[in-house]
Amino acid sequence: MRWDIVFDALRAFVLRAGTTVGGLGAFLVAGMLIAVGAILLFGQVAQYVMSGKTQAFDDAVLKWMAANQRPLADAAMLEVTALGTGVVVLTIVGVSSLFLMLTRHKYSALLLLVATAGGLLLNTALKQFFDRPRPQLFEWGTHAATSSFPSGHAMSATIVYSTVAYLAARLYKRVWPRWITMIIALTIIALICASRMYLGVHYPSDVLAGATIGLGWAAFCMATLEAIQRFSLRSRPEITKDEIPPPDVAQAEVTLPVASGGTPTRPTT
Template sequence: MADTQIPRYQWVLLAGLLLCFIALAVIANTAHIPEFDRRIFLALRDPMDSTKEWGPTWLAELMRDITALGSNWILLFFCFVYAVFLCLIQRPYLAKYLLLTVIVGMLVSLLLKLGFDRPRPSIIPHGVRVYTSSFPSGHGMSSSFVWLTLALVATWHTDNVKAKRFLVGVALLTTLMVSFSRVYLGVHWPTDVLAGMAVGLFWALLCYRLARYGQAHYCQDKSQF
């Protein structure tokens, strides 16, 4: 199916996500930590000992497991495996769309981090090791566009609305869990993960619309999509 007409709500969504990221970037680029960030961040700490996460030990371990679902290496592994599968079933263009969206998106994430260079939260010990700056959240951004793109690729040829909503819902839920885990583990401010999700979803939706347009107007053998 050649879904090339962009519904008005998707234009609104794209604009809203971009404006949300810009607003959060302005907030994050201030000299002081916003009170909004600090309050939510400290609410997830043990009130008796702010160096520890709130809740039982097993919850902290669960958050460490969940945060791995936003790791670039884990995401790249899933994407390369799925891309090979797409090639094996004669869908090479879908494989290219998937890999280009993911690889370019991860490069954009790195460039944004280098551009803003916001320090990580330092008021408590980190629950996991970190190697890059804080804004935007790389886990939040990557999990947003990777899991959503995987869901869109998986439902590319189906008109089953329930199936599409289910996979997109799972992708968004996974993104929310990963993003929450980053704040819970003390490695990101809330504005970091909100910005990461906003720009990640923007990137996934933009690439999806470009791929649909390319399929309709430039792909001679549409069976390879």
């Protein structure tokens, strides 16, 4: 396959979409391309995992992390990994959704709820399908009863934190708060992913797959939100200048009472 031809075709498609429906059109196409690319990358990682091609690399990374563990880092990673647990994630989703509803951003609240619930169902289905055993190199006091591939923490963290950051960035008018919000979200996601490997409850390939499919699902949901809002705006009737009725001049005129001498007088209260 000529990847240069594919790249040129995709680039032309994005630019054409942006020219046709504005900058938002380019955003929609970019979101869908990210989703498709994430799915393809996830499929490639899954193929390597199921064929055993990643096992040597996975074991080597976990052994290196186990050999470099420190008490302070152990405590920090246990706290960081808690940011990806169900209680914390659902609390963030609940509070954020309530705030969005109260501020009349119903589509944004719906996006966050659908992205979270859909990601949970998708991760459960993928775990049951691949049914990869957990790493057994060393044992921590963490409970991990489900399958290993893909990482639920990495997937849910990528979906929730990136979506919340995206929705928060939409509320900012300036550029620098948007960048700060996205950087904070990416840092949290990266730390959670690293903690899953550090604690030995996931292989690196599990974490990569979880973050990849989580990004793809989040990008799809974000692009869908933009499409819904754009369709909603386009479906509203627009009032042009010609359709605005002219003011009634006769009603605007005020007739003052005239005294017997012919001089207008102001009414008294």
